[in-house]
Amino acid sequence: xxxxxPSNRLPARQGLxxxxxxxxxxxxxxxxxxxxxxxxxxxxxxxxxxxxxxARRPHRFGEIRRAVPDISKRMLTQTLRDLExxxxxxxxxxxxxxxxxxxxxTALGESLLEPLNALVAWAEANQARIGAARVAxxxxxxMTEAPLPGLEVGGR
Amino acid sequence: xxxxxPSNRLPARQGLxxxxxxxxxxxxxxxxxxxxxxxxxxxxxxxxxxxxxxARRPHRFGEIRRAVPDISKRMLTQTLRDLExxxxxxxxxxxxxxxxxxxxxTALGESLLEPLNALVAWAEANQARIGAARVAxxxxxxMTEAPLPGLEVGGR
DNA sequence: ACAGATGGTCTCACTATGAGACCACGTCTT
DNA sequence: AAGACGTGGTCTCATAGTGAGACCATCTGT
Numbered sequence: 001x002x003x004x005x006p007s008n009r010l011p012a013r014q015g016l017x018x019x020x021x022x023x024x025x026x027x028x029x030x031x032x033x034x035x036x037x038x039x040x041x042x043x044x045x046x047x048x049x050x051x052x053x054x055a056r057r058p059h060r061f062g063e064i065r066r067a068v069p070d071i072s073k074r075m076l077t078q079t080l081r082d083l084e085x086x087x088x089x090x091x092x093x094x095x096x097x098x099x100x101x102x103x104x105x106t107a108l109g110e111s112l113l114e115p116l117n118a119l120v121a122w123a124e125a126n127q128a129r130i131g132a133a134r135v136a137x138x139x140x141x142x143m144t145e146a147p148l149p150g151l152e153v154g155g156r
Numbered sequence: 157x158x159x160x161x162p163s164n165r166l167p168a169r170q171g172l173x174x175x176x177x178x179x180x181x182x183x184x185x186x187x188x189x190x191x192x193x194x195x196x197x198x199x200x201x202x203x204x205x206x207x208x209x210x211a212r213r214p215h216r217f218g219e220i221r222r223a224v225p226d227i228s229k230r231m232l233t234q235t236l237r238d239l240e241x242x243x244x245x246x247x248x249x250x251x252x253x254x255x256x257x258x259x260x261x262t263a264l265g266e267s268l269l270e271p272l273n274a275l276v277a278w279a280e281a282n283q284a285r286i287g288a289a290r291v292a293x294x295x296x297x298x299m300t301e302a303p304l305p306g307l308e309v310g311g312r
Numbered sequence: 313a314c315a316g317a318t319g320g321t322c323t324c325a326c327t328a329t330g331a332g333a334c335c336a337c338g339t340c341t342t
Numbered sequence: 343a344a345g346a347c348g349t350g351g352t353c354t355c356a357t358a359g360t361g362a363g364a365c366c367a368t369c370t371g372t
Binding site: 201226227228229230231234252253254255 | 360361362363367368369370
């Protein structure tokens, strides 16, 4: 990531720029662009996590809950429904005694793994930089709020 | 996208799988994984849109609002602050008479364009499939709710 | 003199979210 | 035999997040 020559970035920038101009020009407003709908779904807090969990193998409802511990049943159900509605995962009920339900990625869902992997790799490679930026930003903000040095002892 | 051989998907799947196992194994719960923080920020409704807008060129506050029409001032301010805090964009105030403010991507922010472009390309390539899946799902759901054919005229 | 544009902040109402109770069913424990 | 537990959910309720729009100080144009 760090070793990439800058020339590798330009196509991405231009790719996005061209897309964006097309959206703006064709639809006249970006809000109606259909990619927005896709990005919004992917953009919610849990979709990507669930897709990543299912990337390993099919999971049952409770397994996903254990894999993503801080999701509530309510949101898990809802997000799974949304992902199923979008054709990214499939839901299969097994007539076992307490009926069990298995969720797995569809072909469409699997095709999402490529770009998602790129994003996760970026996040992993740059989380330290982002963390440092946050610390620096918060420190600067604290200085602006209370610009008297010597009175600041522990920060807040 | 459609023409990709399946073998191209496997590395992505395994890459995510391996990452996920490492998160689960090392931190013992996925909720503390730092990538989560990054993904959450990128996952909010507006961050990606703003980054995409800034991919073209630096924008002023009002320009971004015009580029992303359905964002409120409140959320625009907040999202810009967050992106700035994470070191993805920089904020520069010009001492013009009504002072103007320019936002631009930092090097870190530009490095995000590559994976983001991949994601947007995927969204663009698959939005039709997703739309079709939604229609199919809603139709199936309507059938389940009201399984009597002949009584359903217009649907709902 | 007054509207408009600049980049925000603040309040208020509405919506989305999380915590947890509840359900029907069957198995396991006591 | 009675009660606890696990299955996959749904439902309600309190709280958190969000969008709409008023408001602010300053300068420019008419």
